[in-house]
Amino acid sequence: xxxxxxxxxxxxxxxxxxxxxxxxxxxxxxxxxxxxxxxxxxxxxxxxxxxxxxxxxxxxxxxxxxxxxxxxxxxxxxxxxxxxxxxxxxxxxxxxxxxxxxxxxxxxxxxxxxxxxxxxxxxxxxxxxxxxxxxxxxxxxxxxxxxxxxxxxxxxxxxxxxxxxxxxxxxxxxxxxxxxxxxxxxxxxxxxxxxxxxxxxxxxxxxxxxxxxxxxxxxxxxxxxxxxxxxxxxxxxxxxxxxxxxxxxxxxxxxxxxxxxxxxxxxxxxxxxxxxxxxxxxxxxxxxxxxxxxxxxxxxxxxxxxxxxxxxxxxxxxxxxxxxxxxxxxxxxxxxxxxxxxxxxxxxxxxxxxxxxxx
Amino acid sequence: xxxxxxxxxxxxxxxxxxxxxxxxxxxxxxxxxxxxxxxxxxxxxxxxxxxxxxxxxxxxxxxxxxxxxxxxxxxxxxxxxxxxxxxxxxxxxxxxxxxxxxxxxxxxxxxxxxxxxxxxxxxxxxxxxxxxxxxxxxxxxxxxxxxxxxxxxxxxxxxxxxxxxxxxxxxxxxxxxxxxxxxxxxxxxxxxxxxxxxxxxxxxxxxxxxxxxxxxxxxxxxxxxxxxxxxxxxxxxxxxxxxxxxxxxxxxxxxxxxxxxxxxxxxxxxxxxxxxxxxxxxxxxxxx
Numbered sequence: 001x002x003x004x005x006x007x008x009x010x011x012x013x014x015x016x017x018x019x020x021x022x023x024x025x026x027x028x029x030x031x032x033x034x035x036x037x038x039x040x041x042x043x044x045x046x047x048x049x050x051x052x053x054x055x056x057x058x059x060x061x062x063x064x065x066x067x068x069x070x071x072x073x074x075x076x077x078x079x080x081x082x083x084x085x086x087x088x089x090x091x092x093x094x095x096x097x098x099x100x101x102x103x104x105x106x107x108x109x110x111x112x113x114x115x116x117x118x119x120x121x122x123x124x125x126x127x128x129x130x131x132x133x134x135x136x137x138x139x140x141x142x143x144x145x146x147x148x149x150x151x152x153x154x155x156x157x158x159x160x161x162x163x164x165x166x167x168x169x170x171x172x173x174x175x176x177x178x179x180x181x182x183x184x185x186x187x188x189x190x191x192x193x194x195x196x197x198x199x200x201x202x203x204x205x206x207x208x209x210x211x212x213x214x215x216x217x218x219x220x221x222x223x224x225x226x227x228x229x230x231x232x233x234x235x236x237x238x239x240x241x242x243x244x245x246x247x248x249x250x251x252x253x254x255x256x257x258x259x260x261x262x263x264x265x266x267x268x269x270x271x272x273x274x275x276x277x278x279x280x281x282x283x284x285x286x287x288x289x290x291x292x293x294x295x296x297x298x299x300x301x302x303x304x305x306x307x308x309x310x311x312x313x314x315x316x317x318x319x320x321x322x323x324x325x326x327x328x329x330x331x332x333x334x335x336x337x338x339x340x341x342x343x344x345x346x347x348x349x350x351x352x353x354x355x356x357x358x359x
Numbered sequence: 360x361x362x363x364x365x366x367x368x369x370x371x372x373x374x375x376x377x378x379x380x381x382x383x384x385x386x387x388x389x390x391x392x393x394x395x396x397x398x399x400x401x402x403x404x405x406x407x408x409x410x411x412x413x414x415x416x417x418x419x420x421x422x423x424x425x426x427x428x429x430x431x432x433x434x435x436x437x438x439x440x441x442x443x444x445x446x447x448x449x450x451x452x453x454x455x456x457x458x459x460x461x462x463x464x465x466x467x468x469x470x471x472x473x474x475x476x477x478x479x480x481x482x483x484x485x486x487x488x489x490x491x492x493x494x495x496x497x498x499x500x501x502x503x504x505x506x507x508x509x510x511x512x513x514x515x516x517x518x519x520x521x522x523x524x525x526x527x528x529x530x531x532x533x534x535x536x537x538x539x540x541x542x543x544x545x546x547x548x549x550x551x552x553x554x555x556x557x558x559x560x561x562x563x564x565x566x567x568x569x570x571x572x573x574x575x576x577x578x579x580x581x582x583x584x585x586x587x588x589x590x591x592x593x594x595x596x597x598x599x600x601x602x603x604x605x606x607x608x609x610x611x612x613x614x615x616x617x618x619x620x621x622x623x624x625x626x627x628x629x630x631x632x633x634x635x636x637x638x639x640x641x642x643x644x645x646x647x
Contacts, residue, residue, distance in 0.1 A: 070450055117632045124392050124449055125590075128582055129631050132624035143617040252579070256457055263454060303465035303473070310462030317451050317458070318443055 002336070013192050032177060036170045044169045050281045051176035052238045057261045057273035058180075058187055059230025064259070065268040066196070067223040068203030069118070070127040073134030074258045077228045079141060079250035081107045081235025086154040086245060087147050096159030096240060103236040104229050111228020115221035134255055141247050153246025156239050176237055183230060187270060190226075199223055203268075260309075264316050266323030275324045283309065322346065362492055364608050370498045370567075372604020373505035377560035378581035379588065379596040380509070381553035387529040387591050388549040391441065391452045395460035396557050397578015402463065403429045403558020404478065404565040404574070405471050411479050418481055422562060426555050433554030434547045441550070442543065460575065468572040478565035501563045508559055509597055512552075516593075525549060583627035602626075 006012050016022040036044055056078060063069050084106045088099035114133055121129055141148045148154065158167045159175075166172045190196045198219050201209035210216055239245045257280060265276020287305050320327055326346070334341045378396055385393045406428055410421035436459070444452055482500035486493050516522040527535035528545045536542045561574075568574060584603045588595025603623055610622040618625075 070453075117628070121631050124453060125586070125631055127450075127453065128392075128586065129628055131579075132583070132627045135624040136621045136628075139617050139621040253461075256461075259454065303468045306461050306465040307469075310458040310460075310465070313458035314440070314455055314462070317447075317455050318440075321447075321451060 015188065015192075029181075036173050041169065044173055046281060046285065048169055048173055048176055048241055050278050051173070051180050052234050052241065053258075053261060053277035053281055054180050054274050055176075055183055055234035055237070056231050056258050057265065057277045058183055058270065059227045059234065060258050061262050061268070061270065061273045062187065062190075062199070062230065063223050063227035065262055065272070066191070066203060067199045067220065069220065069223065070124065070259075071130040071227070072127045072252075072255050072259065073130035073132070073137075074227075074231055075250045075252070075255040076130075076134035076137035077107050077111060077231035078235040078238065078254070078258075079137060079245075080110055080228075081232030082239035082245045082249070083141065083148055083154070083235075084232070085236035086156050086239050089156060089240075090154060091147075096157075097161070100233065100236050104233040107232025107235070108225045108229035111225040111232075112221055114228070115224030118224065119217050119220055131252065131255070134252065138247060138250065141250070148247075151247060153244055154239075155244050156242075158240055158243065172241060176241070179233065179237065183233070184270060191270075195219070195222070200268075260313055262323075264312070264323055266325030269323075269325045271328075272323050272325040279324060283312070363494070364612060365605055366492065366494055366498055368605035368608035369601060370501045370604070371608065372584075372601040373502050374560045374564050374577070374600075375581045375584040375603050376597040376600025377505055377508060377556050377563070378578055379584035379600045380512070380593060381556045381560075382581065382585040383588065383590060383593055383596040384549055384553045384556070386585075387593075388525060389441070389445075389546050390449065391456060392449070393553070394453065394456040394579070395463060395575075396553065396581070397575030398460045398463040398467070399429065399433070399554045399557035400561035400564065400578060401467055401572060401575045402432065402561070403554075404561035404570055405467055405572075406558070407562050408476065408478055408565070408570055409471070418479070425558055425562065429554045429558040430551040433551035436554075437547045437550040442546070445546070460578075464572055464575060471572070473572055476570040478570045480566050481562070482566070484566075497566065504559065504563060508556065512556075512593070521545075521548065580623050583623040583630075586627050587630050 002018070004011070004017060016025065035047060039047065056074065059077075060071065060074055063071055063074075081103050085096075085099045085103040088094045088102060089096055094102075114130070118126055118129065142150055144150075158165070158172060160166065164171065166175055191200075198209065198214045201212065201214055202216060202219055202223075206216060238249075242249070261276035261280045262273055263276070264279055265274065266272025284305055287308050291304070316323065322329070330346055333345070378400060381396045381399065382393060385391055385396075403425055407421050407425040410416045410424055411418060414421075416424070440455070440459070441452075444455060480497075482495070482497040484495050484497050486495050488494075489499075516526060524535065524540045525545055525548070527538065527540055528542055532542055535545075557578075564574065564577065568577075581600065581603075584600040585596050586599070587602060588597070588599030590596075603626065606626065607619060607622050611619040614622075
């Protein structure tokens with residue numbers, strides 16, 4: 001077990017607690033920068049998607065992981081980001097560099113608006129309400145043909161910056177990478193600030209947070225807005241990456257996919273958001289890869305992918321509720337504490353009484 | 360004209376009511392919001408479809424066998440999967456049921472088919488005149504079956520020992536456990552009964568919208584019904600289902616296109632905004 005001697009306040013809020021962590025993340029950064037050199041056009045496509053989904057997971061992590069408000073309709077914000085950028089660039093002929101922040105802001109404002117009625121709802125009612133919200137947005141996309149072009153969808157173009165053109169996936173990767181890093185730093189800083197701690201306090205106990213003087217309504221709305229902003233930016237990047245968006249890109253299953261990402265990665269951790277989006281995005285490719293080793297009766301089934309997806313989700317909730325990052329922490333803890341590791345250290349507390357209803 | 364639309368709405372509404380009833384039963388007793396309720400419905404419809412068309416059973420024989428099979432399925436699901444998770448956070452449980460729903464949908468597709476099948480008609484679709492209204496035996500049959508199912512459930516909860524034990528468990532799990540109620544068995548039974556209610560809804564719905572592995576999406580549309588009713592009240596769920604069905608078919612006539620599909624969601628949002636506990640819901644006190 002390592003202990004940190006804190007000599008001043010800067011030590012307490014340092015971005016990296018240990019020098020080794022700093023080295024690890026710098027190494028990771030180097031790998032991320034050089035990754036396109038070693039990948040073919042297919043892998044770079046997947047990497048771009050991972051980048052976009054990482055931003056979504058980060059946004060959802062603010063809302064669900066840190067503030068404890070469950071959203072089953074996050075695809076609505078994703079769609080709003082994508083469609084507003086599509087409208088701004090194709091109809092209003094704005095530059096991508098203007099439309100990126102504006103579509104983020106539009107989504108953020110809608111997030112605030114959704115956040116206001118959400119204040120009255122608790123727990124799973126909120127989850128169902130956000131789901132209803134996403135159905136309504138889906139229908140608006142279908143019906144508001146003047147802006148969204150209905151079922152036909154909209155085509156978008158990749159941006160250029162001076163002499164650099166982001167038309168190739170290899171270059172677009174760096175755009176997504178830099179925005180994702182910027183937004184990660186944003187959350188990291190948010191979590192070190194009083195606001196981040198307020199959000200975590202709300203997650204752990206609303207009443208205790210209120211007693212400590214945290215304005216519940218304000219912080220919940222801010223969490224909604226920030227989460228929507230991140231998702232909107234990701235949606236904008238997604239639209240310009242796919243070059244075409246239609247209503248079929250934004251369904252309930254995508255919302256569930258976002259939740260699954262942060263759940264499998266690890267709820268309430270930034271590393272979890274990244275690991276989860278990597279895992280979930282690679283999963284279909286992985287299934288395609290291992291499919292050849294199975295007998296033909298399994299191989300030829302067309303619905304095998306959602307089934308594996310469902311089984312992994314259930315497996316994680318039952319056996320690995322802290323996600324991939326939680327397993328990594330446990331592993332680290334095991335070696336740090338060796339040979340004093342106790343299995344019950346990470347045991348979850350179970351409640352055998354009406355917990356949700358009387359909170 | 361209006362009366363006919365109301366009747367059509369009531370038909371769809373009674374199916375919503377049956378699905379919502381399943382949600383409420385499970386939520387009240389086990390505190391799980393079951394997103395797989397719609398897939399239970401699909402499962403029931405497909406089992407009875409196989410019994411009728413492949414094994415060539417009489418419909419009157421096939422339906423009870425379907426109900427028994429789905430009941431067993433519900434109990435097994437509880438025993439094998441959900442019992443491991445008793446006492447977990449509600450969010451984790453919801454995600455498990457979402458996993459079950461995705462998994463069941465693809466399993467049903469694998470076992471049966473991904474194509475759309477037409478379900479054998481139980482009630483005739485030929486219009487008849489009754490009391491000056493044009494209706495079909497199908498509509499009357501659906502409404503009558505729903506009334507019968509709800510009445511049976513009411514009698515079950517009111518007059519049988521197990522039913523009363525279920526009510527006790529819904530009120531206080533720990534208390535009823537201390538009073539000698541076998542809470543685990545009750546949980547299993549509740550999953551079985553809701554699965555059965557969903558199967559009835561599936562068998563009634565399949566002749567209207569054809570048999571498809573995706574028809575469980577109706578289950579998600581029944582959420583508003585349960586929420587209007589306050590998620591904890593069985594009569595509430597039935598009334599909520601009927602309100603939803605009628606208002607949806609009204610929205611189809613009087614509002615522009617697109618409203619019909621989201622009308623359920625709109626009602627849900629409005630109800631939750633005005634009364635977060637549902638119209639019939641009991642306002643629970645906060646306890647620290």
